[in-house]
Every structure is written in structure tokens, then in C-alpha cells.
Amino acid sequence: MVDNQLLLVNSQSKVFDKNLFDGLNWVKNKFNVSKNNFESNKTKFINELKDVSNHYGFKYISSKIVYEGDIPENVFEISSPNHLNLDDEEYYYDEIINHMEHFCKINKMFDLFKDSYIILK
Numbered sequence: 001m002v003d004n005q006l007l008l009v010n011s012q013s014k015v016f017d018k019n020l021f022d023g024l025n026w027v028k029n030k031f032n033v034s035k036n037n038f039e040s041n042k043t044k045f046i047n048e049l050k051d052v053s054n055h056y057g058f059k060y061i062s063s064k065i066v067y068e069g070d071i072p073e074n075v076f077e078i079s080s081p082n083h084l085n086l087d088d089e090e091y092y093y094d095e096i097i098n099h100m101e102h103f104c105k106i107n108k109m110f111d112l113f114k115d116s117y118i119i120l121k
Helices: 002-031 035-055 086-106 110-114
Strands: 059-068 071-079 116-120
Touching: 035 059, 035 071, 035 086, 035 110, 086 110, 086 116, 110 116
Parallel strands: 071 116
Antiparallel strands: 059 071
């Protein structure tokens, strides 16, 4: 009876190990965790932010990474045209944020959006 239990444990361990690696590959593929994919997604994000900001008369300034404790967060800065009043500025800024949220959802980059801030300077 002990031999059967040992055999069962060994066969389950092999299945578990295989499933563990399959699971890790699935996570890697699903969330694009490789550095190259992250940088590629960040470049796509910046290019889209530049385009949509220009569309509303805003200007993309820069991006940087800041740390909230041990967690890196992306900060993207845009500037507003001087001729806008505060209400228009807020309206167009919200339009830019909403556009970027939608863009990230349809391009499977929502994790990047969630860990980012778009700041109006």
C-alpha cells in the first residue's frame, strides 16, 4: 500500500510540474511580461498619447518612471495650450485620458494604463 501511495505522489508531481510550467508560459504570454514587449507597448502608448494630445491641441512633453515603494509607475506629462480656459482644458484632458484607456483596452495593454499617470503640466 505504501508503494501505491508513493507512485501516486510521483505521478501527480510530474503532472503538477508540467502544469506549473504551462501556467507560467500562459501568464507570460497573456500579460506580455517580457521586457521587449513592455518597451514595445510603452512606445505604442507614447506614440498614441502624442497623436491624441496633438489632436486636442496639447503637447506631449516627457515620460519617466517613478517608484511608489518598490512598484514602478510610469508618469507621462502633457501640456495644455495657453488659450484654453480651465473648463475646456479639463474637458479635453478627460477626453485624452478616456481615449488612452480605450486604446489600452483594445490593444491588451491595460496593465500599462493602470500603472501609469498622465499629468497635465
